[in-house]
Amino acid sequence: MTQLSFFFKLLKESFRDLIPIVLVILFFQLAIIQSVPDNWISTAIGLVIVGVGLAIFLQGLEIGIFPVGEGLARDFAKHSSMYWVLFFGFLIGFGTTIAEPALAVIADKAASISSGRIDATVLRMVVAGSVGFAIFLGVFRIIKGHPIHYYIIVGYILVVSVTFFAPKEIIGLAYDLGGVTTSTVTVPLVAALGIGLASTIKGRNPVIDGFGLIAFASLTPMIFVQIYGIAVYNLVDAKDVASIVINTSVSSPTDITLSSIILGITSVVKDVFPILAIIMFFQYGVLKKHISNIKTVFLGFALVILGLYAFILGLELGLFSLGETMAYQLTKSDSVFIIYAFAFAIGFSTTMAEPALMAIAKKAKDISDGKINDFALRLFVASGVAIGISLGAFRIVDGGQIHHYIIVGYVIVIILTFVAPKYIIPIAYDSGGVTTSTVTVPLVAALGIGLATNIEGRSPLIDGFGLIAFASLFPMITVMLYGILTEKLGIKSDTEIEAANILKDALIDAENMDLATVNIDGSNRRHSLPMDFSAVVILVPKDKKIDAIQAATKAGAPGVTVLRADGIGLGKIDNFYRLSFEANDSLLLFLLPQSLVNPVIKSIIHSLHITTTGKGIAFAFPLTHMKGISLSRHDIFVNRKDHKNVDSEELIKEEEKKVESKMNETQVVHDKSLI
Numbered sequence: 001m002t003q004l005s006f007f008f009k010l011l012k013e014s015f016r017d018l019i020p021i022v023l024v025i026l027f028f029q030l031a032i033i034q035s036v037p038d039n040w041i042s043t044a045i046g047l048v049i050v051g052v053g054l055a056i057f058l059q060g061l062e063i064g065i066f067p068v069g070e071g072l073a074r075d076f077a078k079h080s081s082m083y084w085v086l087f088f089g090f091l092i093g094f095g096t097t098i099a100e101p102a103l104a105v106i107a108d109k110a111a112s113i114s115s116g117r118i119d120a121t122v123l124r125m126v127v128a129g130s131v132g133f134a135i136f137l138g139v140f141r142i143i144k145g146h147p148i149h150y151y152i153i154v155g156y157i158l159v160v161s162v163t164f165f166a167p168k169e170i171i172g173l174a175y176d177l178g179g180v181t182t183s184t185v186t187v188p189l190v191a192a193l194g195i196g197l198a199s200t201i202k203g204r205n206p207v208i209d210g211f212g213l214i215a216f217a218s219l220t221p222m223i224f225v226q227i228y229g230i231a232v233y234n235l236v237d238a239k240d241v242a243s244i245v246i247n248t249s250v251s252s253p254t255d256i257t258l259s260s261i262i263l264g265i266t267s268v269v270k271d272v273f274p275i276l277a278i279i280m281f282f283q284y285g286v287l288k289k290h291i292s293n294i295k296t297v298f299l300g301f302a303l304v305i306l307g308l309y310a311f312i313l314g315l316e317l318g319l320f321s322l323g324e325t326m327a328y329q330l331t332k333s334d335s336v337f338i339i340y341a342f343a344f345a346i347g348f349s350t351t352m353a354e355p356a357l358m359a360i361a362k363k364a365k366d367i368s369d370g371k372i373n374d375f376a377l378r379l380f381v382a383s384g385v386a387i388g389i390s391l392g393a394f395r396i397v398d399g400g401q402i403h404h405y406i407i408v409g410y411v412i413v414i415i416l417t418f419v420a421p422k423y424i425i426p427i428a429y430d431s432g433g434v435t436t437s438t439v440t441v442p443l444v445a446a447l448g449i450g451l452a453t454n455i456e457g458r459s460p461l462i463d464g465f466g467l468i469a470f471a472s473l474f475p476m477i478t479v480m481l482y483g484i485l486t487e488k489l490g491i492k493s494d495t496e497i498e499a500a501n502i503l504k505d506a507l508i509d510a511e512n513m514d515l516a517t518v519n520i521d522g523s524n525r526r527h528s529l530p531m532d533f534s535a536v537v538i539l540v541p542k543d544k545k546i547d548a549i550q551a552a553t554k555a556g557a558p559g560v561t562v563l564r565a566d567g568i569g570l571g572k573i574d575n576f577y578r579l580s581f582e583a584n585d586s587l588l589l590f591l592l593p594q595s596l597v598n599p600v601i602k603s604i605i606h607s608l609h610i611t612t613t614g615k616g617i618a619f620a621f622p623l624t625h626m627k628g629i630s631l632s633r634h635d636i637f638v639n640r641k642d643h644k645n646v647d648s649e650e651l652i653k654e655e656e657k658k659v660e661s662k663m664n665e666t667q668v669v670h671d672k673s674l675i
Helices: 002-032 040-078 082-098 101-113 120-144 148-163 168-180 186-200 213-235 258-286 294-331 336-352 355-367 374-398 402-417 422-434 440-454 467-489 494-506 542-554 573-578 594-608 633-638 649-665
Strands: 516-520 526-529 533-541 561-565 585-593 617-623 627-631
Touching: 002 040, 002 294, 002 336, 040 082, 040 186, 040 258, 040 294, 040 355, 082 120, 082 186, 082 258, 101 120, 120 148, 120 186, 120 213, 148 213, 148 402, 148 422, 168 213, 168 402, 168 467, 186 213, 186 355, 186 422, 213 422, 258 294, 294 336, 336 374, 336 440, 355 374, 355 422, 374 402, 374 422, 374 440, 374 467, 402 467, 422 467, 440 467, 533 542, 533 594, 542 561, 542 585, 542 594, 585 594, 594 617
Parallel strands: 516 627
Antiparallel strands: 516 526, 533 585, 533 617, 561 585
């Protein structure tokens, strides 16, 4: 029942995300082109199938791919050899990329552009090897804890440096390959691997260290493909080959038949199978560990396959052909501004419906404790794609060199890297790799080729490519701007909001006997809180007093009252009138929040061996009407009885600072009431 409710929630969100695409199509089709498309019924049906497929796909990720990826990462982190996890990363990158259908199409086009110099199969091997190396390098960075921007900046320098030596025929293609090599299924698994490793390895932060693998996979193909192009253009002679015709003729809507459904599902299974095979090999062959809830995991993979097929079928069922028709018709328009507006609108709307982006955004929200809003993140990413495609269309119209625009974009990214908050930087880098996938690429490619075909002096084989590179670059800029804006507006995480509410609720009348009134850090700042307290009494020999206090302090006791005492045991009580009463013992009184009682008593009895060979007595009893005790900010935040458990000590320290800031804003004057 829970899974069904979750599915309906995803279904509602999926249709909400398709609304921008519908509005864009309706506006440009009716207001600009001023015609009703012949296949509008199939387009409407296709959009419904897209929405359902997207919900099924996302649910499959949640119960299948994400748990397996994070579980593998945890097991690898505990494994004695880090070489296996590095090898796993390489195989995931290589195995999934070599089977990528979009890569096969682009490799064939590259062979045509090079007049036979570039071999399509070799190019696919180069790209797949570069992606495998990227995941290998990204996993190594997480293990070592190196800042991601060091790698990315060096990568940008290499990309730009190689560009000045690369033949112009493959520059645009090399840049585009950086955006199409991360498939819809690969992205969530790679993200789960990175986040799982960063969550398991001590000293790593899942937000700062967990993201970034996708950014590496988008960057390295640009370098390796250009190096490969330099080699073949200098070493291989041109041949007379039959050119692959690339034109802007539009495709026809897909007809649904039993054979087409079987063929489509088989194609998706073929894309997913390498991932599943690699996972099974490492899970059972290397780690020698069974997958928990294996039936649920396989159900998740089945849902991913089914949802992805339905998603692609819905797109092909009229939406792709309609989008290509619109792109082709608008490129023949007399006004270039209409073209730019369409480029912006189609970039924004298709990115909002991108399944890989949804998966990453949800994961970013979860591990950032809600500080990153998934919908807001997608809005900024979609805006970046829209700006990038518009600027890319302007480049084709203007006839400028692609690397001039890319270099300026990289410079802006590097500058923002040193300004934006640390937690947003890896997510921004990854955003460039997840935006150009199933939905965006076909429509963007149609627009670019259509423009280059219809503008005099432009070559569709050289100028028609590059829009995907722009769509990958600008989201990095807009997402870092989102992080800067979040900090400027003081947007808090869920834990920060709860911590602030704790103090807000604390400003209650101190004479309320149902509340405990405490001093913060021994100052005159007082707050009333619904906290339970107990008195812990420790009776020990006088020479053990210091040891007992040190043990209690180590366990978190904020203070102690020390009294002199003389103990009379069982053997002396009958003759107590003959004894001289001298204080040979110490009575230690601790007034503690309930959560500290067990830790303090355990620490003392273990330190003084009270329960074995040592001397002393320890007991506790509950207190009511607590007024005037001093507690630290840490106690206020952590020991509140109705506050959730916090595992990260680093997060606790961060929240203490927030608490202190809030208290400084509300200086409390204690009279008869607390304001």
